[in-house]
Amino acid sequence: xxxxxxxxxxxxxxxxxxxxxxxxxxxxxxxxxxxxxxxxxxxxxxxxxxxxxxxxxxxxxxxxxxxxxxxxxxxxxxxxxxxxxxxxxxxxxxxxxxxxxxxxxxxxxxxxxxxxxx
Amino acid sequence: xxxxxxxxxxxxxxxxxxxxxxxxxxxxxxxxxxxxxxxxxxxxxxxxxxxxxxxxxxxxxxxxxxxxxxxxxxxxxxxxxxxxxxxxxxxxxxxxxxxxxxxxxxxxxxxxxxxxxxxxxxxxxxxxxxxxxxxxxxxxxxxxxxxxxxxxxxxxxxxxxxxxxxxxxxxxxxxxxxxxxxxxxxxxxxxxxxxxxxxxxxxxxxxxxxxxxxxxxxxxxxxxxxxxxxxxxxxxxxxxxxxxxxxxxxxxxxxxxxxxxxxxxxxxxxxxxxxxxxxxxxxxxxxxxxxxxxxxxxxxxxxxxxxxxxxxxxxxxxxxxxxxxxxxxxxxxxxxxxxxxxxxxxxxxxxxxxxxxxxxxxxxxxxxxxxxxxxxxxxxxxxxxxxxxxxxxxxxxxxxxxxxxxxxxxxxxxxxxxxxxxxxxxxxxxxxxxxxxxxxxxxx
Amino acid sequence: xxxxxxxxxxxxxxxxxxxxxxxxxxxxxxxxxxxxxxxxxxxxxxxxxxxxxxxxxxxxxxxxxxxxxxxxxxxxxxxxxxxxxxxxxxxxxxxxxxxxxxxxxxxx
Amino acid sequence: xxxxxxxxxxxxxxxxxxxxxxxxxxxxxxxxxxxxxxxxxxxxxxxxxxxxxxxxxxxxxxxxxxxxxxxxxxxxxxxxxxxxxxxxxxxxxxxxxxxxxxxxxxxxxxxxxxxxxxxxxxxxxxxxxxxxxxxxxxxxxxxxxxxxxxxxxxxxxxxxxxxxxxxxxxxxxxxxxxxx
Numbered sequence: 001x002x003x004x005x006x007x008x009x010x011x012x013x014x015x016x017x018x019x020x021x022x023x024x025x026x027x028x029x030x031x032x033x034x035x036x037x038x039x040x041x042x043x044x045x046x047x048x049x050x051x052x053x054x055x056x057x058x059x060x061x062x063x064x065x066x067x068x069x070x071x072x073x074x075x076x077x078x079x080x081x082x083x084x085x086x087x088x089x090x091x092x093x094x095x096x097x098x099x100x101x102x103x104x105x106x107x108x109x110x111x112x113x114x115x116x117x118x
Numbered sequence: 119x120x121x122x123x124x125x126x127x128x129x130x131x132x133x134x135x136x137x138x139x140x141x142x143x144x145x146x147x148x149x150x151x152x153x154x155x156x157x158x159x160x161x162x163x164x165x166x167x168x169x170x171x172x173x174x175x176x177x178x179x180x181x182x183x184x185x186x187x188x189x190x191x192x193x194x195x196x197x198x199x200x201x202x203x204x205x206x207x208x209x210x211x212x213x214x215x216x217x218x219x220x221x222x223x224x225x226x227x228x229x230x231x232x233x234x235x236x237x238x239x240x241x242x243x244x245x246x247x248x249x250x251x252x253x254x255x256x257x258x259x260x261x262x263x264x265x266x267x268x269x270x271x272x273x274x275x276x277x278x279x280x281x282x283x284x285x286x287x288x289x290x291x292x293x294x295x296x297x298x299x300x301x302x303x304x305x306x307x308x309x310x311x312x313x314x315x316x317x318x319x320x321x322x323x324x325x326x327x328x329x330x331x332x333x334x335x336x337x338x339x340x341x342x343x344x345x346x347x348x349x350x351x352x353x354x355x356x357x358x359x360x361x362x363x364x365x366x367x368x369x370x371x372x373x374x375x376x377x378x379x380x381x382x383x384x385x386x387x388x389x390x391x392x393x394x395x396x397x398x399x400x401x402x403x404x405x406x407x408x409x410x411x412x413x414x415x416x417x418x419x420x421x422x423x424x425x426x427x428x429x430x431x432x433x434x435x436x437x438x439x440x441x442x443x444x445x446x447x448x449x450x451x452x453x454x455x456x457x458x459x460x461x462x463x464x465x466x467x468x469x470x471x472x473x474x475x476x477x478x479x480x481x482x483x484x485x486x487x488x489x490x491x492x493x494x495x496x497x498x499x500x501x502x503x504x505x506x507x508x509x510x511x512x513x514x515x516x517x518x519x520x521x522x523x524x525x526x527x528x529x530x531x532x533x534x535x536x537x538x539x540x541x542x543x544x545x546x547x548x549x550x551x552x553x554x555x556x557x558x559x560x561x562x
Numbered sequence: 563x564x565x566x567x568x569x570x571x572x573x574x575x576x577x578x579x580x581x582x583x584x585x586x587x588x589x590x591x592x593x594x595x596x597x598x599x600x601x602x603x604x605x606x607x608x609x610x611x612x613x614x615x616x617x618x619x620x621x622x623x624x625x626x627x628x629x630x631x632x633x634x635x636x637x638x639x640x641x642x643x644x645x646x647x648x649x650x651x652x653x654x655x656x657x658x659x660x661x662x663x664x665x666x667x668x669x670x
Numbered sequence: 671x672x673x674x675x676x677x678x679x680x681x682x683x684x685x686x687x688x689x690x691x692x693x694x695x696x697x698x699x700x701x702x703x704x705x706x707x708x709x710x711x712x713x714x715x716x717x718x719x720x721x722x723x724x725x726x727x728x729x730x731x732x733x734x735x736x737x738x739x740x741x742x743x744x745x746x747x748x749x750x751x752x753x754x755x756x757x758x759x760x761x762x763x764x765x766x767x768x769x770x771x772x773x774x775x776x777x778x779x780x781x782x783x784x785x786x787x788x789x790x791x792x793x794x795x796x797x798x799x800x801x802x803x804x805x806x807x808x809x810x811x812x813x814x815x816x817x818x819x820x821x822x823x824x825x826x827x828x829x830x831x832x833x834x835x836x837x838x839x840x841x842x843x844x845x846x847x848x849x850x
Contacts, residue, residue, distance in 0.1 A: 001674055002801060005717045005725075007154045007251035008259075009677060011240055014158050015233035018166065019376055022209070023225070026372035030212045058651060058840055060292050061742045063452070065644050065840075067295040068735040069833045070460075071265070072640050074302045075633060075727045076812060076822065078258045078315060081306050083809030084471070085313035085478075091813035092475050094822065096468055101826040103464055105833035106456070114841050115456045117449035147673060222700070254802050255723045262726040265734025269706065272741055276699060288745070291738060315805065563792030564678050567784040569715065572682045574776035576689055576708075578769040583693030585765030586758045591698060591743055595705050598736065599689055602712045605724075613719045614790050626808045630818050632724055633808075636731050637825045641832035643736045647743040648836035654747040655842065 062114045066106065073102050133248045133418040161250040162236040169382045170201040176437055183441035204375075211371035216279055219368070223277030227270045228369070228376035234267035235383035242390045243318045245400050245421030256317035257305050260391065261298075264346065267384070268294050271365045274377075278368035286364030289448060293352065296455045297345035303463040304339035307332050307470050308395040311493075321399035325486055329396040331493040334501035335466050336396040338459055340432075343388040345451070347381065349436055351443040352451060385436060386429065393428035400425045462504045469496050569610035577603035588661045590650045594643060601639045608632045678718055685711030698744050706737050720793075723805045 001009070080087070080095055109115055121142050129138035136153055143149045174189065174197065181188025193199025215224060240250035241259055253259050268291055275287020309315055311331055312323035329336045345352040366377050393399060400421035446454075473496055477489050484492070576599055583596025612628025684707060691704035709732040716725040784790050811817040 001677070001718050002720055002722065002798070003150060004251045004253055005722045006150065007157065008237075008240060008253070008722075009714065009717060010151070010154050011158045011162070011237055011250075012233075014155070015162060015236045016229050018162055018236055019229040019232035022372045022376060023213070023228070026209050026211070027213050029210045030371060032212065034212075034214070036217065056288060056742075056745050058746060058842065060288050061647070061651060061739070061746060061840060062837060063292045063296055064735070064739045064742050065648070065833065065836050066456070067299060068640050068644055068731075068739055069829050070299045070302065071731055071735040072637050072829055073826075074258075074261065074306075075636065075731060076825070077306055078255075078309065079723070079805050079809030080812055081309040081809070082255075082313065082315045083806035084310045084474070086806065086810055087475070087813060089475060089479070090815065091810075092471055094813045094819050095471065097823060098826045099464060099468060101823075101830050102833075103461070105830045106460065108834050109837055110457065112837060112841065114837055115452070117452055151673065220699070223703070226703075253722065255726055255805055258723065258730075259726050262728075262730035262734065265730050268734060268738060272738065273703075276741075288742075291742075295735075295738065563672070564675060564718070565784075565786075565792070566790035567780050567786075568678065568682075569719070570780045570784060571777065572685065572715070574773055574780065575686050576712075577776070578773035579686065579689040579693055581772055582765050582769035585768055586762035587693065588759045589698060591740060591747065592693070592701060595692055595701060595740060598705065598732070599692060599708065602709065602732075606712060606715055609716055609719045609721050609724060613721070613793055626804060626811045626817075629721065629724060629804060629808050630811055630821075632721075633727065634821060634825060636727060637828065640731060640736055641828050643739055644832045644836045645839070647739055648840035651743060651746050652839045 059114070059117065062109070066109055066115075069102060069105060073099070133245055133422065157250060158240075161239050165239050165383050165386055166236065166379060168386070169379045170205070172382055172386060172433070173201050173378075174198070179434070179437050180441050183438070208372045208375040213371055213373070216368045218279040220277045220279065223273040224368075225277075225373070227274035227277055227365075228373045228380070230273065231267060231270035231380040232376045232383075234263050234270065235380040235387065237263050238384070238387045239390075241317050242387065243321050243394060243399055244425050245418040248418060248422065249318055252316060252318045255315045257309060257315050257320070257395070260317075261302060261305065264384075265295075265298060267380075268298075270380075274365040274369070278365075280368050283365050283367045286367065290348070290365055293348075293448070293451060294346060296452055297342045297352075300338050300455065300459040300463045301342040301346060303460070303467050304335045304342065305395060306467055307335045310467075310471055310474060317394050317399075321394055321401060324398040324401055326490045327396060327398035327401075331490050332396075332466065332470060332497045333494065334497045334504075335463065335470070336392075337501075338463050338466075339396065340392060340435075341459065342455075343392060344436070344439065345455075347384045347388050349385065350440040351446050353440075353445055385433065389429040389432040389436070390425065392432050393425065397428050397432075399428075458504070458508060462500070465500055465504075466497060469500060566610060566614045569606060573603040573606040573610070576600075576606070590653075590661070591647070594646050594650070598639060598643065601635055605632045605635050608635070674718060677714070681711050681714035681718070684708070685715065699741070702737060702741050702744060705740070706733050709733050709737070720796075720801050721804075723808075 076098065077095070080091070126135065126138060129135045136157060139156075140149060140153055143152075177200070178188040178197070189197030189200035191197060191200075192203045215221060238260060241253055241256040243249045243252075271287045271290045271294070275284045275290075278284070308320050308328045311328055312320040314320060314323070344350075366374055369377060402424045470493065473493060474489070477484065477492060481488075580596045580599035580603060583599065584593050587593050587596060608628045608631050612625070612632075688704040688707040688711065692701050692708060695701040695704060709728060712732075713725040713728040716722070716728060812822045813819055
């Protein structure tokens with residue numbers, strides 16, 4: 001383990017404790033008198049109807065999908081950008097091909113109309 | 119080497135207390151662990167505590183912009199203790215768990231939200247050599263942590279067992295993941311220009327701030343950081359006219375306070391990240407010799423002040439926009455991202471990558487200033503072209519609206535999901551796709 | 563010090579857990595999640611062998627084989643999840659079911 | 671025990687324990703949560719193996735993107751999630767047997783070749799500069815003709831195909847509506 005990552009590992013352990021402490025204090029200090037009316041979920045003042053599930057549009061999935069593809073692109077592009085000083089024109093060309101191919105995907109999604117919010 | 123209180127205090131002013139303690143304690147493994155834990159406590163708690171301050175400032179500034187006074191009772195004339203009073207109130211409220219809630223998800227959400235916001239600060243370079251940990255992949259680390267924070271919203275929405283919370287969470291996630299794409303692309307530009315991913319080295323490379331190299335890309339980064347932190351005009355995460363309070367509808371007391379604190383910490387971090395990647399971090403034209411040089415003991419402190427000053431400047435623009443702009447509709451928001459910012463940013467990225475290579479290979483004699491000038495010109499040309507395209511498409515859209523009959527125009531407007539009702543599909547199952555919710559759904 | 567075999571054992575266990583999930587779960591989404599676990603196990607192996615093996619090789623440049631293939635596995639995993647979930651959503655819309663056994667469209 | 675060993679054991683327990691939850695929990699949402707924790711554990715293993723960049727990539731891609739995709743899919747198909755049916759199929763016994771047999775085989779191979787071999791008892795010492803250069807070497811390798819430029823371009827074609835295919839499949843057409 002490199003020393004700079006040791007910091008991150010310890011931080012990942014400690015950071016949630018920062019959030020747990022206020023919740024614990026709140027639990028200790030606050031009153032504890034729950035009742036069914038108080039615990040009802042909020043629905044603009046009327047009684048709650050059914051459970052929380054509604055049928056979602058497939059649109060949400062599409063946005064996440066395009067995002068996943070660009071995320072992977074980032075995983076490739078960040079090391080290349082970090083090595084930019086040592087790259088030649090061929091490398092830039094290959095990266096450009098990579099980006100243009102993925103931009104094609106975006107164009108397809110656009111042309112197909114899946115990016116329209118309906 | 120033995121401990122000397124005078125040297126210790128002077129090392130604190132020099133912002134090198136860690137190095138001093140390391141030299142006193144030696145090189146045993148536990149020393150690095152203890153020093154890391156001390157560093158983590160500093161890096162995590164100072165942003166957390168400055169939320170008190172930043173929140174108050176924002177309330178005061180917003181109030182002044184809207185011709186109000188703002189908090190002015192608690193803690194004297196300026197309401198200095200207002201945020202403390204708020205926290206005391208939050209801490210003494212009942213910890214309510216809504217009926218039917220998924221307790222694991224319900225409590226994990228605020229914890230994850232705050233933890234990720236705190237983790238972001240590990241790589242902010244505050245002054246030369248003053249950084250939580252100088253990761254070689256700093257900017258990439260920031261991206262990965264901020265993409266984890268999206269999960270917290272989903273957990274909150276799911277855990278609350280509330281329709282508005284779930285819808286709000288879904289919308290928020292759609293917005294955040296969409297705007298993460300231009301943010302990724304615009305962060306690549308400083309990395310290319312500095313040829314490194316480490317935040318420290320990006321700052322070191324900015325003899326001329328990168329905002330001068332690529333102002334349009336800086337603007338795109340700024341806009342997407344607004345959207346990532348859910349600030350106005352992109353505050354659809356909590357659009358109270360549509361989805362009550364979004365994903366934190368069912369949260370109250372300190373659990374809600376944690377979401378609030380995480381939001382402010384995220385905003386502060388984005389301000390620092392913008393000033394690190396585009397505004398030159400702790401460097402400032404004339405002062406950088408003093409800041410970077412080691413001869414003067416106040417050098418690092420000066421760097422700290424410059425960093426905070428730049429961050430505060432960006433934060434002021436955040437507040438200014440919040441006081442000025444109305445909220446966007448979600449279709450406008452997503453269209454603007456996918457159909458304008460992402461293509462434009464791809465163009466800028468390709469141009470910067472190609473141009474910089476050509477400059478470095480063929481005309482290295484132009485120096486830093488010439489390089490900046492060439493990039494600036496190309497960037498502005500692309501930006502103007504983008505704006506022209508935008509204007510044309512807006513004109514086309516207006517013409518289309520004018521030619522269609524008024525009735526149709528109204529119907530089109532209603533088709534846009536201004537109301538929750540338009541977004542909730544009837545739960546018939548078969549067609550979870552784009553029917554206008556007002557139209558009767560044919561039974562299959 | 564951590565021996566190489568510890569990592570390999572963890573990866574083997576994770577792989578077996580994922581394999582069990584793939585074979586035993588009925589829900590298609592759950593099967594997909596198990597497949598992701600198996601791919602992760604493969605990646606652990608790639609990186610472990612990189613760190614214990616090829617870093618030592620006397621190349622002029624830093625060897626990156628393990629990393630590069632781990633990232634390609636990541637790519638394949640993402641593509642697989644994207645298409646697999648799209649299929650599941652599509653099938654759910656038509657057949658109203660995400661149970662893998664009931665999807666016998668090609669049988670009849 | 672050194673700090674590294676402690677971290678390794680904790681992280682392994684996180685990875686494997688949540689992995690078991692993924693394959694056994696009836697609540698799909700909780701299974702997805704456990705999967706994220708398992709991915710986090712794997713990222714921890716990468717950090718222990720000096721592959722910090724990959725750990726960050728793991729968080730970015732697996733937790734930040736794929737898990738969200740999976741949760742969205744769970745929500746879209748949630749009517750099946752009420753857990754009224756069995757979550758295991760008839761061959762779960764066979765599955766358990768296969769999994770155990772596979773593990774036994776892998777463990778036998780590991781025991782044969784790598785267990786207790788001196789050369790693999792600890793991570794070889796490598797200069798820090800080499801490890802720090804890995805990311806930029808990786809960037810160079812992706813776009814150099816001697817290394818991975820072909821797989822790199824093929825990966826982008828794969829992603830493009832996945833994007834187009836997934837949109838084509840998931841997006842309801844008029845035609846699909848008629849069929850349904």
